[in-house]
Amino acid sequence: MMDLDPVLMSRLLTTITLVFHIIFATLGVGVPLMISIAEFIGIKKKDPHYIMLARRWARGFVIPVAIGVVTGTAIGLQLSLLWPEFMQAGGHVISLPLFMEVFAFFFEAIFLGIYMYTWDRFKNQMMHWWLSLPIIIGGALSAFFITTVNAFMNTPEGFKMGSNGFEAINPLETMFNPATPTKVFHVLASAYLTVAAILAAIAAFGLLRKKTKTYHKKALKLTVTLTFIFAIFTAIAGDLSAKFLAEYQPEKLAAAEWHFETEKNADLILFGWLNEDNEPEGVIRFPGLLSFLAFNDFNGEVIGLEEFPEEERPPLWIHYMFDLMVVIGFFLLGISFLYLLLSKLKRWNENNKWMLWMLVLSGPLAMLAIEFGWIYAEEGRQPWILRGYMKVEEAATTSPYVGWMFVLFLLLYIGLGVIGAVVLRKVFKNNPVEEELEKKYPTIEKGDQS
Amino acid sequence: MSYEIIGITVLWLFLYGYLIVASVDFGAGFYAYYAKVTKKGHIINQLISRYLSPVWEVTNVFFVFFFVGIVGFFPDSAYYYGTALLVPGSIAIILLAIRGSFYAFENYGSKKSNLYMFLYGATGLLIPASLSIALTLSEGGFIFEENGKVSLDYFALFTSPYSWSVVFLAIVSVLFISASFLTFYAARANDWEALKLVRKYALFWATPTIIAALTTFIALGQHNERHYQNMFDYWWMFGLSVGFFMIAMWLIYEGKRYGLAFISVMLQFFFAFFGYGISHFPYILDPYITVYENATHESTGIALIIVFIAGLFLLVPSLILLMRLFLFDADYVKGKK
Numbered sequence: 001m002m003d004l005d006p007v008l009m010s011r012l013l014t015t016i017t018l019v020f021h022i023i024f025a026t027l028g029v030g031v032p033l034m035i036s037i038a039e040f041i042g043i044k045k046k047d048p049h050y051i052m053l054a055r056r057w058a059r060g061f062v063i064p065v066a067i068g069v070v071t072g073t074a075i076g077l078q079l080s081l082l083w084p085e086f087m088q089a090g091g092h093v094i095s096l097p098l099f100m101e102v103f104a105f106f107f108e109a110i111f112l113g114i115y116m117y118t119w120d121r122f123k124n125q126m127m128h129w130w131l132s133l134p135i136i137i138g139g140a141l142s143a144f145f146i147t148t149v150n151a152f153m154n155t156p157e158g159f160k161m162g163s164n165g166f167e168a169i170n171p172l173e174t175m176f177n178p179a180t181p182t183k184v185f186h187v188l189a190s191a192y193l194t195v196a197a198i199l200a201a202i203a204a205f206g207l208l209r210k211k212t213k214t215y216h217k218k219a220l221k222l223t224v225t226l227t228f229i230f231a232i233f234t235a236i237a238g239d240l241s242a243k244f245l246a247e248y249q250p251e252k253l254a255a256a257e258w259h260f261e262t263e264k265n266a267d268l269i270l271f272g273w274l275n276e277d278n279e280p281e282g283v284i285r286f287p288g289l290l291s292f293l294a295f296n297d298f299n300g301e302v303i304g305l306e307e308f309p310e311e312e313r314p315p316l317w318i319h320y321m322f323d324l325m326v327v328i329g330f331f332l333l334g335i336s337f338l339y340l341l342l343s344k345l346k347r348w349n350e351n352n353k354w355m356l357w358m359l360v361l362s363g364p365l366a367m368l369a370i371e372f373g374w375i376y377a378e379e380g381r382q383p384w385i386l387r388g389y390m391k392v393e394e395a396a397t398t399s400p401y402v403g404w405m406f407v408l409f410l411l412l413y414i415g416l417g418v419i420g421a422v423v424l425r426k427v428f429k430n431n432p433v434e435e436e437l438e439k440k441y442p443t444i445e446k447g448d449q450s
Numbered sequence: 451m452s453y454e455i456i457g458i459t460v461l462w463l464f465l466y467g468y469l470i471v472a473s474v475d476f477g478a479g480f481y482a483y484y485a486k487v488t489k490k491g492h493i494i495n496q497l498i499s500r501y502l503s504p505v506w507e508v509t510n511v512f513f514v515f516f517f518v519g520i521v522g523f524f525p526d527s528a529y530y531y532g533t534a535l536l537v538p539g540s541i542a543i544i545l546l547a548i549r550g551s552f553y554a555f556e557n558y559g560s561k562k563s564n565l566y567m568f569l570y571g572a573t574g575l576l577i578p579a580s581l582s583i584a585l586t587l588s589e590g591g592f593i594f595e596e597n598g599k600v601s602l603d604y605f606a607l608f609t610s611p612y613s614w615s616v617v618f619l620a621i622v623s624v625l626f627i628s629a630s631f632l633t634f635y636a637a638r639a640n641d642w643e644a645l646k647l648v649r650k651y652a653l654f655w656a657t658p659t660i661i662a663a664l665t666t667f668i669a670l671g672q673h674n675e676r677h678y679q680n681m682f683d684y685w686w687m688f689g690l691s692v693g694f695f696m697i698a699m700w701l702i703y704e705g706k707r708y709g710l711a712f713i714s715v716m717l718q719f720f721f722a723f724f725g726y727g728i729s730h731f732p733y734i735l736d737p738y739i740t741v742y743e744n745a746t747h748e749s750t751g752i753a754l755i756i757v758f759i760a761g762l763f764l765l766v767p768s769l770i771l772l773m774r775l776f777l778f779d780a781d782y783v784k785g786k787k
Contacts, residue, residue, distance in 0.1 A: 065554070066551045066553065066554030067551055067554075069510055069550055070510075070546060070547035070550040071547070072514075073510060073514055074543045076517065077517060077539055077543055078540075078543075080517070080521055080528040080531070081532050081533075081535060081539050082536075083532075084528050084530075084532035084533045084600075085529060087521055087525060087528030088525050088529035090525075091522060091746065092525050092747055092750050095518065095519075095521055095522025095523075095525070095750065095754065096750060096753050096754060098518045098522065099522055100757055102511060102514050102515050102518050103757070103761040103764065103765065106508070106761075106765055109508060110768045110769065111768065113508070113772060114771065117775070168747075168749075169749050170749065171749060171753040397533050397536060398533065398600070399533055399536040399537075402536065405537070408540060409540070409544070412548075419551070419555060420555070423555045
């Protein structure tokens with residue numbers, strides 16, 4: 001345990017923290033928007049089902065938020081504890097967006113506290129709805145600020161490199177570096193997509209278990225519609241991200257695509273494997289599509305990995321991460337489109353068993369796509385922690401105790417995950433929607449009638 | 451004033467803010483557990499959870515704000531403290547994580563489990579103890595840099611009378627600050643039974659607080675002569691601190707003006723904390739990091755200050771709203787909402 005390489009252990013510890021944290025960060029950004037939309041529809045349509053939807057989502061939301069807060073605190077401190085040399089150098093630059101991220105989160109947390117405890121305190125319900133907006137804005141802004149940090153690690157700009165590290169820093173230029181626009185767009189769109197898909201999965205599961213039909217049907221219709229909308233946005237964001245990579249970070253795109261030689265009319269390949277000569281085999285090939293993806297032009301010239309020294313190439317297994325992310329993205333787009341299509345065609349029942357199971361599946365798949373996407377984004381930057389300036393191995397702590405800390409944090413995350421799931425289950429099991437609807441709105445029609 | 455000075459002042463203010471709000475939170479955890487063990491839980495638990503449920507995240511953010519800020523203004527502190535604090539820092543994160551998440555979990559738990567109450571109480575004392583290590587380390591003599599490698603001398607740390615007196619001071623201060631706040635809050639809620647109990651806690655922990663402060667002062671004299679001597683230059687700040695302590699004690703003892711009493715406690719710690727900070731100046735880590743030599747570039751420093759001011763314009767109104775809705779809304783405090 002003690003002999004393990006601190007660099008490797010620092011990487012692993014950061015990995016488990018981020019893999020765990022991103023789940024809750026994604027929920028933290030996306031859920032407030034969904035709650036707000038449901039409450040708004042409920043107020044405007046005077047439909048208690050939607051209000052109840054917002055209330056129950058909000059109640060469940062508190063637990064992931066709490067885990068998000070504590071794991072966010074963990075990664076915030078781990079940046080300094082595990083990567084002291086990186087923060088010593090990079091602190092001059094990235095501390096500003098980190099600082100703002102804390103402010104944005106503070107803002108979100110304050111209004112979330114107020115929103116959660118004031119459901120019945122206003123005569124005019126719209127007053128309560130207005131409180132949801134600062135939560136959405138705060139969440140989106142913290143996602144924005146933290147993403148600029150990651151963007152900076154990929155395409156650092158806005159400073160000069162002097163003998164003592166960074167000099168002549170222009171804080172705005174460092175934040176709005178070339179990677180920022182596409183990355184922020186991609187992060188936000190995919191967070192909303194993922195949360196919509198997860199909430200759709202919950203509603204579909206409720207319908208499968210023959211729970212209160214009207215309530216869950218309304219929930220499903222709303223969330224699948226949102227899934228479809230944000231799946232389109234995410235696809236556009238993904239496309240723009242590929243174009244950004246082709247121009248600014250070609251080795252990342254090339255590694256994802258096993259694209260070794262610079263060429264025009266480059267093919268897009270899905271899955272497969274590499275043989276002994278590093279040639280892709282068993283792949284699904286789309287002729288010329290990589291050039292089109294990268295430049296909107298089938299004859300665009302896509303830079304291959306051959307142009308980068310071997311020790312500066314990202315690992316090739318990220319090909320699978322990239323493919324899985326993209327495939328899941330299109331699956332979500334397709335399945336939500338199919339549902340909406342069926343619901344428009346009167347002859348078909350969009351709530352059939354097969355459809356519902358596919359929708360149940362889409363929730364966890366969406367979260368997996370987030371994980372694959374981030375693993376791709378992070379591994380695709382290797383060996384750099386700050387592309388072109390500092391390598392990961394130069395940045396890690398030298399402390400010999402990282403291995404032990406890894407074990408401690410692994411136990412912590414398992415504990416948090418398990419207890420969080422148990423409590424979440426208890427919250428909803430002890431308080432079924434039928435009972436709550438009846439208690440809150442005694443006049444409402446019985447749920448199972450329609 | 452130069453941007454370095456503004457930076458450290460802002461950070462110190464935030465750390466002070468954290469000291470107060472977190473002490474209330476941590477101490478309340480201990481009292482909740484202690485009251486449960488002594489079969490008095492029913493008297494104060496409702497009071498405690500009504501205050502703490504809406505504000506725990508805000509408390510946590512004060513802390514995040516401080517450590518992000520210090521790395522921003524003084525990036526070298528990430529290098530020295532980051533390397534040296536890997537173990538105590540990680541332990542503090544884990545304790546904070548247990549406490550923070552259990553807060554949310556407990557909100558929904560149907561019954562208060564014994565294990566939860568124990569963890570809640572224990573983390574309330576262990577977190578301040580582990581966080582106080584950072585202040586101890588700042589005095590120097592524990593962190594060393596040799597051949598470009600930073601290391602922490604654990605043996606020196608665990609055998610130093612100074613580090614133990616700081617831990618002791620941190621714990622008793624937490625209990626004292628928390629009890630004096632709860633006294634005020636119970637009075638505000640007209641909860642006389644709870645008031646009687648928490649007022650007793652406040653009076654009890656007053657003496658250990660002063661003893662611990664004196665012990666720490668003496669131990670610092672043996673550990674860091676320079677800092678100790680500097681403190682005498684700011685004797686009036688420590689004098690004010692003691693003065694406000696006596697006002698607070700008198701008010702609580704007489705059983706009147708509990709709000710003013712808590713403000714006096716806040717001022718007591720304000721002057722002690724700033725007296726300590728100013729006499730520590732210019733060192734952030736003796737002898738490796740100073741406010742002047744290790745500050746970030748001017749452009750970053752100024753940007754941070756601008757963001758800080760803009761952020762305050764956003765946050766102060768939101769905080770006031772939160773406080774009016776929960777802390778000082780008479781009906782909410784009394785449990786009617």
